[in-house]
Amino acid sequence: MAYKAHILLGRITKLHGFEGAVSVKLEKEFIGKMPDMESVFLEIEGKPVPFFISESQYRGGDILRLKFSDYESVERVSAFSGCRVFLTEGERVDMMQDDQPDLSGFEVRLPDKSVTGTIADVIQNPEQWLLKVKTKEGQEILIPLHEDLILRIDKRKKIIYMDLPEGLTDINL
16 A cells, blocks of 8 residues: 555545544545545644545545544544545556546646646557657657656646656657
8 A cells, every 4th residue: 555645535524423434525636536445544643644444435526425444433533634635556546547637738847846848748658658748949758647757736737746867858859
């Protein structure tokens, strides 16, 4: 069960009922298409803590109800209110394989805050998704779309923060 901080499912907004269920307000990308989940990570005091799911109920909209194994009372889950909920690495990979990500127009930025370019297209190869990025100089470069290279995605600002191996962008020029 690998933890990836950039796969935010949502945030626990309140307790539900008297049997230890919580309500999770989902991030927009998960509304209407929930991955199958056996476990999640809760961010407790800034650290990821794994929890196995005993029950999951999603009826559409932006609220998901979860119950965690061995946490079957309000007292046991009351401290989780406000915690961020993250998916495990494998659950996100399965979602991305089914749907072509719509990243056209997103800006690609590196850790030093430099801008590599803007995504013109997402190319699906049999084994690897590729980002076709147009640089400010008008050149096109191909960057593998792999979760290990993505630091985070800001959907509101349309920016993908990536940590690329040295020389990767020079190969295509």
